[in-house]
Amino acid sequence: MNLKPAHAVKSNFLSLIHGAGSVGRLKQIHARLLISGAGRDRLAVAELIQSLAGFRNQVNYACRILQQVPFQLQSPFLLNLLFSGSSIGRNPRVVISLYKCAIGSGFFPNRYTFPVILRHCAKDLAIGEARQIHGVIFKLGFFCDIFVQNALLHVYGSCGKPEDARNLFDEMLVRDVVSWTGLISGYVKGGFLHEAVSLFQAMDEEPNEATLVSMLVAFGRLGHINAGRRIHGFVLKLRWENGLVVGNALLDMYVKSESLVDARKLFNELPHRDIISWTSIITGLVQCKQPKEALAIFRAMQASGLEPDKFGALEMGKWIHEFIDRRGILWDVHISTAMIDMYAKSGCIVMALHLFGKMPHKNIFSWNALLGGLAMHGFGRRVIDHYDQMIKSGVAPNEVTFIVLLGACSHSGLVREGRFFFNAMTEVYGLSPxxxxxxxxxxxxxxxxxxxxxxxxxxxxxxxxxxxxxxxxxxxxxxxxxxxxxxxxxxxxxxxxxxxxxxxxxxxxxxxxxxxxxxxxxxxxxxxxxxxxxxxPGSSLVAVGGAVEEFGAGGNNRHPREQRSGEFWRCCIATALPDGAGRR
Known part of the structure; x- marks a missing residue:
């Protein structure tokens, strides 16, 4: 009789869970867990629940598994293990739902549970749930724990409740730099900039990078450039100037204070730049009415191999919009259509709708730009509503219109409507699919x-x-x-x-x-x-020494460094694996 050791069975189940790509496979694994008796293993249960909760509309099934966990396994360890997973961490609402289900099923949290849950409440701006958790913390006697208190400060500040954060801060017997930073950050996010400055001046702890970033945001909005320069000097003294987060915050402060000379100097001195760095300097140049310089920086960003995100492109589009209005250029149908397309693709669908509504004349390209933007944002029903308005206005659809309509129906699950539009192409409008x-x-x-x-x-x-x-x-x-x-x-x-x-x-x-x-x-x-x-074969683009290099997969050695990098990785893998593993 060939019985596998318990750790081998657990390892097998964990591999199956990680490799499952669908809800159906995970449910099959759940059944095998129950039959084999491995369902009593905390790690396997936590991994299964995390994987299921990562799929849309599967939170209730994951909660049913939690409710079936035996009493002897209902420990804070399992609870904390469950909430530490990356598969559900991207969706704070799922984490909050699982927490409610776990507490209702008899699980008891400990001091390590609350900071994690409160962090997800802050991400979801779930102030109601945060207040309820605050009451549970007080009832269970964890209120004096500084990590729990700091987590509460963070969630109140993130949810726009600086008064509650201040009351909590005043009740704290012990405070550290995280406590001060949490309250200062809350004031800045809530727009209480002068209160943030006063609190910073009263701070009896040495500030950290997060503190300085919050204060740079405050000084930038207030236009206190001299105070911002003093923080810049403090950053140089502590040799934090190479940090990208602090560097971007300094750049943003100079831009908001309209000190472009300092901003350009700092931008040129940054050892590393990301999309935030480029967007900040472009925004500053646009705000200070320097369009030629802004376009030059934008082209330099493209030449560096970094593609603009929707915010970088959006700032350029807004400047073009303002330039047209300032120069009194006639808004014809072609310019309006291009601007609608830009706003829709940059995530500003409301602005696209507003601009579309102001157009005196609309052609099929204008309608297609708006319909495509709505479809891109998942508004399937609104796409169909605007299509009906287009037909009533006397504009006939073309092939592109039906691509947009069918794509919108596909992503919104509108099967009946999709069949109708597909048939209407040929039967009503004589268009060949x-x-x-x-x-x-x-x-x-x-x-x-x-x-x-x-x-x-x-x-x-x-x-x-x-x-x-x-x-x-x-x-x-x-x-x-x-x-x-x-x-x-x-x-x-x-x-x-x-x-x-x-x-x-x-x-x-x-x-x-x-x-x-x-x-x-x-x-x-x-x-x-x-x-x-x-x-x-697939390939990866890697920045090496300031240049972008392409490395291919599959051992095709298209790059001169590829063989050396492959030998290096094989050496790393051989070192990491136990003796005999991975050898065939």
């Missing part, structure tokens, strides 16, 4: 798990399906469950059609491997070689 329209429609049906209908549509297409279409339908095939006969028919059809994209063959091979059909997986890989099809 292109491969982009078929791709959107297949994606819509695949997202709705209508596998057979999507497959029938592909077979009826007047052109060959491209890689994106096959990837959409293969993604559904990989999901657990479903009609196995339909899956096999699709796989056979793809093999017979001999697609030229290597990525499709890799997906097919992975699909067979997921079903433990290793011979078929190997056959697909061999078929790629016989047909002379290669998958384009």
């Amino acid at each position: 292109r491969i982009e329209h078929y791709g959107c429609m297949v994606d819509l049906l695949c997202r709705a798990e209508l596998l057979e209908e999507a497959f029938d549509l592909i077979k009826a297409m007047p052109m060959e399906a491209d890689a994106l279409i096959w990837c959409s339908i293969l993604g559904v095939c990989r999901a657990p469950g479903g009609n196995q006969i339909s899956r096999q028919m699709i796989v056979d059809y793809i093999e017979e059609s001999s697609p030229a994209d290597g990525g499709i063959y890799v997906l097919l091979s992975n699909l067979y491997a997921a079903d433990d059909r290793w011979r078929d997986a190997t056959r697909i890989r061999r078929l790629m070689g016989e047909r002379g099809i290669m998958k384009e």
Whole structure:
């Protein structure tokens, strides 16, 4: 009888959980955990709950697992382990929901639980939950713990409650630099800049970088450039000037104080620059009516290999908007459409709608720019509402309009509406669907798990399906469950059609491997070689010595340093692994 050791079973389950890519797989693993008895392991339970909670609409299922945890396992250790995971840390609302469920199921928190939960309350601006947790802290006797108190200061400051933060601060018997910084930061975020300055002057602890960053923001908004310069001197004395966060805060202070000479000098002296550094100096130049210099800096940023984020591009767009108004340039339909497109792609959909509403004349390109912006932001229903307004105004849709409509329906789950628009293309407007329209429609049906209908549509297409279409339908095939006969028919059809994209063959091979059909997986890989099809290898761009270098995957050694870097990594892996591991 071959029994695996307990630690090997646990390690196996953890590997399965980390490798599961769908909710269905995780639920299967949950069943195996219960059957094998490994469900009593705290680490496995925590990992399973974290992974499930990371999927949308699976918080209730994760809560049911928490409610089924045996009483003897309901320890603060499991609770803290659960909330420390990175998979749910990106969604503070999920963490708060799991905390409520855990407390309702009989779990007891300890002093290490509350700072984590309060940090997520601050991210979600959940002041109501924070106040409730404050009451629990007081009731359980953890109020005198300085780490818990500092976490409460942070959440009140982040949620715009500086008065509550001040009351808490005054009640603290012991304060450290984090306490002072938490209250100062809260004042600055709430706009109480003079109070922040007074508190900074009364501070009896040596400030840290976070303290100085908050004060630089305050001095910049108040225009107190001399006070900002004194902090700059303090930073130089402590040799913190190489820190990017402090450097960006100093740059922002000089920009807001309209001291462009100091800002340019500091910008040129920064050893490293990120998108915030570039955006700050561009914003300052725009605000000080120096458009030529702003454009020159913008081009220099692009030449450095750094792409502007939506805020950098947005600042340039706003300057162009102000320039048009200041010079009295006529807002014709072409300029207005370009500005609507810019605002929508920069995340300012409200401004795009406002500008669109002011347009006296709109053409199909104007409507498409607005519809595309709404679709990009996930407003599927509003896309359809504005499309109806467009039709009523007498503007006929074109092929681009239907790409936007079908894409919006796909991402909003509007299957019935998507079918209507796809049929209306030919039946009402006499437009022939292109491969982009078929791709959107297949994606819509695949997202709705209508596998057979999507497959029938592909077979009826007047052109060959491209890689994106096959990837959409293969993604559904990989999901657990479903009609196995339909899956096999699709796989056979793809093999017979001999697609030229290597990525499709890799997906097919992975699909067979997921079903433990290793011979078929190997056959697909061999078929790629016989047909002379290669998958384009991935690559990474790495900044080396100020220059951007490209390193390829798959051992193709396209870069002169690639062989050396590969030898270095193999050495690192061999050193990290125990003796004998990783050797074949």
